[in-house]
Amino acid sequence: MKAEGKVVVVGAGLMGTGIAHGFAVAGSPVLLVDTNEDQRRKATGQIAKLLDDGVARGKLEAASAASAKARITTAAAIDQQAADAALLVETATEDLAIKHSILRAAAAALPADALLATNTSALSVSEIAAAIDQPSRVIGMHFFNPVPKMKLVEIIKGLETDAESLATAIEWVKRIGKDHIVVNEAPGFTTSRMSALMGNQAMCMLAEGVASAEDIDKAMRLAFNHPMGPLELGDLTGWDTRLRVLQYLHTVLGEAFRPSPLILKMVKAGRHGRKVGRGVYDYDEEGVRIPGSGLKVN
Numbered sequence: 649m650k651a652e653g654k655v656v657v658v659g660a661g662l663m664g665t666g667i668a669h670g671f672a673v674a675g676s677p678v679l680l681v682d683t684n685e686d687q688r689r690k691a692t693g694q695i696a697k698l699l700d701d702g703v704a705r706g707k708l709e710a711a712s713a714a715s716a717k718a719r720i721t722t723a724a725a726i727d728q729q730a731a732d733a734a735l736l737v738e739t740a741t742e743d744l745a746i747k748h749s750i751l752r753a754a755a756a757a758l759p760a761d762a763l764l765a766t767n768t769s770a771l772s773v774s775e776i777a778a779a780i781d782q783p784s785r786v787i788g789m790h791f792f793n794p795v796p797k798m799k800l801v802e803i804i805k806g807l808e809t810d811a812e813s814l815a816t817a818i819e820w821v822k823r824i825g826k827d828h829i830v831v832n833e834a835p836g837f838t839t840s841r842m843s844a845l846m847g848n849q850a851m852c853m854l855a856e857g858v859a860s861a862e863d864i865d866k867a868m869r870l871a872f873n874h875p876m877g878p879l880e881l882g883d884l885t886g887w888d889t890r891l892r893v894l895q896y897l898h899t900v901l902g903e904a905f906r907p908s909p910l911i912l913k914m915v916k917a918g919r920h921g922r923k924v925g926r927g928v929y930d931y932d933e934e935g936v937r938i939p940g941s942g943l944k945v946n
């Protein structure tokens with residue numbers, strides 16, 4: 649296994665955009681795959697903007713930004729361009745059946761010694777890996793949003809993940825300038841388990857009328873020094889993704905994780921969060937929160 653060379657990123661949503669940007673800046677050719685053409689276009693536009701912003705802030709040379717842009721190609725499916733890839737990062741919708749189909753396609757298209765990573769927020773890495781004949785080369789690489797800013801990658805060992813895969817994943821994480829922790833597989837790992845619980849409780853409190861959304865967020869910022877409140881964080885994560893994580897954790901860890909009915913309503917209403925311009929709060933086209941806006945609960 650190599651910790652250098654081409655990277656295939658599958659899923660060009662919130663996370664895939666940041667992950668593709670990170671590997672391209674670190675010098676890897678990136679094939680960014682998404683079944684949705686609009687999403688592919690949006691992702692390449694956002695990556696270009698991230699790179700241009702990096703140049704404007706003096707963090708990146710203009711020539712480096714231009715070569716990072718040139719390293720990214722897109723496709724609607726994992727195709728022959730993946731035949732010389734060293735790493736695949738699956739970061740599609742949080743759904744086991746989708747992740748299984750992507751892993752099967754990856755196992756068929758990538759070299760036999762490529763590392764296959766999943767960015768699942770909570771699902772079982774062992775269960776995802778069971779889709780293919782070589783589960784030893786499947787590992788969790790859990791990135792955080794927004795990827796360019798967040799330092800940690802949680803590396804999750806599935807039951808069958810071997811030592812070489814773990815060592816290679818750690819090398820890749822170092823290569824993109826991030827820090828890591830290694831976690832033995834458990835539902836929601838170390839991070840999503842806590843963050844999903846807190847976000848869910850914040851929504852229960854909002855639905856009960858305990859305090860306004862602004863004050864619940866302010867409480868966590870000022871009382872506990874969190875950089876953002878749990879409702880702001882849910883808007884950033886996406887309540888559709890948050891709901892899928894809670895539903896899974898509810899089935900495996902029990903009642904504490906039962907999703908707040910308010911989250912179910914929000915997702916049905918299309919209030920998925922900042923990525924669509926509306927969640928607990930509303931956002932303008934630049935993703936900036938509109939003061940006094942948002943969900944009216946009572």
Ligand SMILES: NC(=O)c1ccc[n+]([C@@H]2O[C@H](COP(=O)([O-])OP(=O)(O)OC[C@H]3O[C@@H](n4cnc5c(N)ncnc54)[C@H](O)[C@@H]3O)[C@@H](O)[C@H]2O)c1
Nearest residue numbers: 659661662663682683684687739740741742768769793885
């Ligand atoms: N949002 C977060 O803060 C966050 C943080 C860490 C991990 N994650 C995890 O990362 C993954 C992606 O989350 P996201 O927030 O980027 O979701 P998203 O909804 O923004 O993007 C998911 C993308 O996957 C694409 N997709 C669906 N099926 C596909 C397929 N078969 N092949 C290729 N593309 C496909 C969709 O078109 C969409 O663009 C999920 O597993 C999620 O749990 C999310």
